[in-house]
Amino acid sequence: MCTAATYLTGDFYFGRNLDYEFSYGDEVTITPRNYPFHFRSLEKELTAHYAMIGMAYIAGDYPLYYDAVNEKGLCIAGLNFVGNAAYQEPVPEKDNVAQFELIPWLLGQCASVKEARELIARMNLTNIPFSEKLPLAQLHWLISDRTESITLEAMKDGLHVYDNPVGVLTNNPPFPYQMFQLNNYMQLSPATPENHFSKELPFKTYSRGMGAIGLPGDLSSQSRFIRAAFTKMNACSGDSEEESVSQFFHILTSVEQQRGCCLLENGKYEITLYSSCCNADKGIYYYTTYDNRQISAVYMNHEDLESSTLVRYPIIQKASIHTVN
Structure with missing residues (x-):
């Protein structure tokens, strides 16, 4: 399970929590402009395209991106959509793109959501799966x-594109149902609540934060969507890079998963393996991991973006504790 979100201050930020029980060996990966993308069902190849940076699993020198942003500021994250995702057989007169090719297909060619809609x-x-060992992932984006x-x-009845006014996504149910559920929480507020229960009862607030009583706190995808949407829509910070990045990670922390709280049938626990925050305007990819809370940063524009070779940075898993005495 996962949560993705956007955040706008002076710059635009995009990122996600990736929640799972194990890692494939994720790396912050920069794909430069001349790395060749070959597609399984398309004659067209992308041998020159926009550069991109994100978190990926590298399989046979191919970046299988979980989330990424290109040099124009377009961002994509794929999240589990198990039981609802459905992909089709190739058909004539369409751009037949495999599920694992979607992120490079769009980020390589599109500078905006408007252009992505057209593709x-x-x-x-x-x-079409990447390989026998890497079957189709059931995702939405x-x-x-x-x-x-x-x-x-992508569902059995075809592709659906929905406007997302909250800039948040989790997993199931399908997005229209996630959005509809927000109606049940319209009374929530960051402000101190007033007594609307009865004029005859002298209720008083006894704690700060009571305006958000009723905000769900469990780890289900629907509850995480509601909690992330409330936190993101009410979050505020200064425009500096430090303030913005810090606040974005606090938004993601509101829906992170701790080891021991989500037990799976195989006896393992789902945890937040990593959290990411990308400054989409500057091409800076920040991340933390479950055991390393220190924010690490990779700058896309510090690399040779005219290259044809992937740039890979294994994520730092071990914590570094700053001792002050």
């Missing part, structure tokens, strides 16, 4: 730039 309208998302966000869902 998606011509696209058929196919059921948050696609964002600094002006708008959309949710893309």
Whole structure:
């Protein structure tokens, strides 16, 4: 399970929690402009495209991105959508793009959500797996730039593109149901509540934060969507990079998963393996991991973006504790 979100101060920020029971060996990966992308069902190849940075698992020198942003500030994150995701057989007169090819297909060619909508309208998302050892992942996607966000869902009845006014996505149920549930929480507020229960009862607030009583605190995807949306929509910070990045990680922390709280049938626990925050305007990818809370940063523009070779940085898992005495 996962949570993705956007945040806008002076710059635009995009990131996610990746929640799972094990890691594939994730790396912060920069794909420069001349790295060749070959597609399984398309004659067109992307041998020159926008550079991108994100978290990926590298399989045979191919970046399988979980989330990424390109040099124009377009961002995408894929989140589990188990039981609802469905992909199609290739069809004529469509751009047949395999599920694992979606992020480079869009980020390589599109500078905005508007341009991504145009490519998606011509696209058929196919059921071709990367390999026998890496079967199809059941996903849906948050696609964002600094002006708008959309949710893309591939289901049995085809592709669905939804405007996403909150800039947040979790897992199930399908996005329209996630959004509808927010109606049940319209009474929540960061302000001190007033007594609307009865004029005849002298109720008083006995604690700060009572305006958010009723905000769900469990780890289900629907509850995380509501909690992340409330936190993100009410979050505020200064425009500096330090303040913005710090606040974004606090938004993600509101829905992180701790080891021991989500027990799976195999006896393992789902945890937040990593949290990311990318400054989409400057191409800086920040991250923390479950055991390393120190924020690490990788700068896309510090690399040779005219290269044809992937740039890979294994994530730092071990904590570094600053001793002050």
